[in-house]
Amino acid sequence: MPYVNVRITKDGVTAEQKAQIVAEITDTLRRVLDKKPEHTHIIIDEIEPENWGFAGMLTTEFRKQLN
Numbered sequence: 001m002p003y004v005n006v007r008i009t010k011d012g013v014t015a016e017q018k019a020q021i022v023a024e025i026t027d028t029l030r031r032v033l034d035k036k037p038e039h040t041h042i043i044i045d046e047i048e049p050e051n052w053g054f055a056g057m058l059t060t061e062f063r064k065q066l067n
Helices: 015-033 059-066
Strands: 003-009 041-047
Touching: 003 015, 015 041
Parallel strands: 003 041
Antiparallel strands: none
């Protein structure tokens, strides 16, 4: 039973985009590892940008530098 946890920042990702992520990951596991889609679980966690940090700063601060 594959379990995949995808974590992304909460930035207006649509339900259609999430469905595509789930479908494509499920298909990859089916093709590469011969895992049954009905046994594959994909969890998408959406994290507020101010709760995600990298490069020594919060995502919100990092994005301000890009503008």
